[in-house]
Amino acid sequence: MSIFGKLSFKDQAFKLRENAILDAATSVLGSKGYDLMTMDDVAGAVGISKPSLYKHFKSKEELIGETMIRLIDGAIDQLAQLEHIAGARDKLEAMLEWALRVRLEGGLPFLPSTSAPVRDMLMRNVKYVMRVLKLNGQLEKLVKEAQKAGELDAALPSDVVLYSYYARTCDPAVDYLQKFSKMGNEDIIKYMLHVAFKGFEQDAPR
Template sequence: MSILSKFSFKDQAFKLRENAILDAATAVLGSKGYDLMTMDDVAGAVGISKPSLYKHFKSKEELVGQAMIRLLEGAIEQIGGLPPHFSACEKLEALLEWALRVRLGGGLPFLPSTSPHVRDMLMRNFKYMTRVLKLNRMLESLVKQAQKDGQLDAALPADVILFSYYARTCDPAVEFLQKFSKMADDDIVRHMLRVAFSGIR
């Protein structure tokens, strides 16, 4: 084995373990929240020692920041990968469906909406904020286009629609339905999308 291939294998192994750490952190955040989550929790979930965890992330703040950045990048990638023939409204619906499915799988903790401390911490994270602004621009453009196309109510300010859309991604009804109803995840997603885009009237 060449020195180059050894380094390549080592880099791949490091990246795989980092992704496993981010998966574990996301799951722990979803179940315990930021304040109760510890680095010991994450290390135990991955099956590594805490010193090994600190080789990847120097602090809980850094780890949570990177987990949230990865979620935003996933959303941006989803929008970019949607079929070009989709209308603006279809793209908004497809992204919300993706977010709901990720969330039902325990992979989408919307921490900024529930913790002022986390919100302040993330706002100091330049990489996180650049992703937030990019995603916001993309979604705002889709909302305005959908209004122009007559698919969303043009009488509503675009910000009202946009922030209502964000609220649907962290609607507690999703958890209640998953925990207490007898509906399958597919049915929950279908009904939540109908509520979001057609209302209950």
């Protein structure tokens, strides 16, 4: 039974509206960024009044925190669905493929901003920090397994590999390719995966 099956009609409507708000916040964040985003923008995108928005989220910071928590939860759930993939490197590649597809469809990267105020705001959110630590631990384990198996360069510190991997989810090349190239999303994903894991080798996929 889904969570909605256990809720009253009123609570279901409240939860559905909350999900719509998080969807709108994701869209506005992706297009405007944290600094320019306002609660008015989000309320307008959902089609509700600002007082109604504040019934769900008391502040912009709380809304952004819940938006990012939902993103990380989605990544944790996605990783759990990759148990059928045997190799650690293959799991990392599958996760990056998922993350790039989410982003190309209007979602957010794992690393939301290089802005110090945004990082500080998120680091004060205990719920967000706990989710990030869980995901980070799972991905770091895969990096080390792939290095041990000779699938990734073991001479590199695992932190270098891991944070370079995260950076691929917010690589501006993705935006430029989507806006200015003639490639479709699937081709962008294919080539970005190649660059992430093989660099600029001569045998690039065609």
